[in-house]
Amino acid sequence: MNPWPVPAPDLPADVHPALAATARAAAGAYGEARGRFTRAQLREEVADGADGTPTMRVDEIVEAAVAEAARAAGVNLLSEEAGFLDHGSAATLVVDPVDGSANAATGVPLSCFAGALVLDDRPVEALTTWFDTGRSWHARAGEPTPFRTTGRTALKGANVCLLRPKRGTEEAWLRVANQADRVRVLCTTCLEAMLVAEGAVDAFADPGSDTHRLMDLIAALVTVPAAGGVLLDLHGRPLTFDPDLTRRWSGIAAASPELADELIATILG
Amino acid sequence: MNPWPVPAPDLPADVHPALAATARAAAGAYGEARGRFTRAQLREEVADGADGTPTMRVDEIVEAAVAEAARAAGVNLLSEEAGFLDHGSAATLVVDPVDGSANAATGVPLSCFAGALVLDDRPVEALTTWFDTGRSWHARAGEPTPFRTTGRTALKGANVCLLRPKRGTEEAWLRVANQADRVRVLCTTCLEAMLVAEGAVDAFADPGSDTHRLMDLIAALVTVPAAGGVLLDLHGRPLTFDPDLTRRWSGIAAASPELADELIATILG
Known part of the structure; x- marks a missing residue:
């Protein structure tokens, strides 16, 4: 078993409720799965996803929690394993429930939830939450974020x-x-x-x-x-x-x- | 500036006091440095270390704190930048104050304190503390640890x-x-x-x-x-x-x- 905790995501107050709910559901389900299954069990391939790649147990568990949270929030979901789940909304969450699945399964502490809210085919808001620390990055399309890139322009020395x-x-x-x-x-x-x-x-x-x-x-x-x-x-x-x-x-x-x-x-x- | 906190190391109770004190000093100094200097300033090369490689500002700051903690604990120190500091003890701490210096400076959250207690040329105890989470791994030479390797024997598929x-x-x-x-x-x-x-x-x-x-x-x-x-x-x-x-x-x-x-x-x- 992986003994380390998965903290609750540390989210800004103005995150869209459906993004916040799915991120929290993902972190909660992943943390619980780390306590119930061994690293080898989390890595086991249990199905083939809608995207054509194998689904690990960790993906399946976290995606189920994300799908349930999206349904409860009343938004559509486009996700790696399940494909498109139409809940009759104009809003769709496009979500990678567990990015870095192999890391998440074996316990390399580098994996995250990443999702975007899409309205009329246009991504308008995004949230990424690093599971092992709860650190989150939130942005709205066209609005400057408090964090900034380095601005570097040359590859040499980058x-x-x-x-x-x-x-x-x-x-x-x-x-x-x-x-x-x-x-x-x-x-x-x-x-x-x-x-x-x-x-x-x-x-x-x-x-x-x-x-x-x-x-x-x-x-x-x-x-x-x-x-x-x-x-x-x-x-x-x-x-x-x-x-x-x-x-x-x-x-x-x-x-x-x-x-x-x-x-x-x-x-x- | 790097806005994320550096928590206090989460240490088992039986860590040697000199190892615990130097790990705590390293994490404290690194956390303070992240709040005082930009990423570019932390990365700046400010000297050449005793090991022949350039010393970044982040290395210099954390090593100074480690050296002070080792002196206060009454043990000798062998460290990257300062070399051997003889405090007249039979015990020597061999320490990398900041492993992954470039990560630590720019804010890639993968850097740690690593140290070993050496008695009469023999390493007897070790402590590694991941700065961004406080997670620590402690071991004594020849005593089994609660965490275990995978035991894998083949490279293919590793x-x-x-x-x-x-x-x-x-x-x-x-x-x-x-x-x-x-x-x-x-x-x-x-x-x-x-x-x-x-x-x-x-x-x-x-x-x-x-x-x-x-x-x-x-x-x-x-x-x-x-x-x-x-x-x-x-x-x-x-x-x-x-x-x-x-x-x-x-x-x-x-x-x-x-x-x-x-x-x-x-x-x-």
């Missing part, structure tokens, strides 16, 4: 997070790593994007593996620009609301447009 | 942490990464070794860059074996107490001797 290299992306990965001053691989895109937003790192990039689904990027799509940075796809594909969970993007979160452009050019070689 | 690839170690790095199921780069050796000890990951390895000083590995040298794993050097050089801080090792922490051997064979190619 401090970056990368998705792990995969077969076919090793060379692009090493090109970025060799330019950067520091490289990290935390295996939790949503949390890494928040480190960009708060100025702890200069950028996060998927060096070309097209790994991300909408719910891996949509909270960052609201939050990183509100903090002064940018969130782009490597190939310039717009990140649009779409209940088709087989779509994938290669996400780049950067402290400035110039840094994003240099990362994209370096990855594309 | 869950590993690696030091970032550097020029000359890229191929070894990719050989390990391509065998493993999950790869992470957290840039904090002492904390990554504790994730091995508590069974969150199967192994941590420096793939051949000879980066580690004694204080980067000595807490793990006590803690990982007490949790059922091993702590080895890639080239079989014994990790012995030595105030000469120019010495370097290539550390491997693994859940089992078999996994350590396979990692070493894979890295050496």
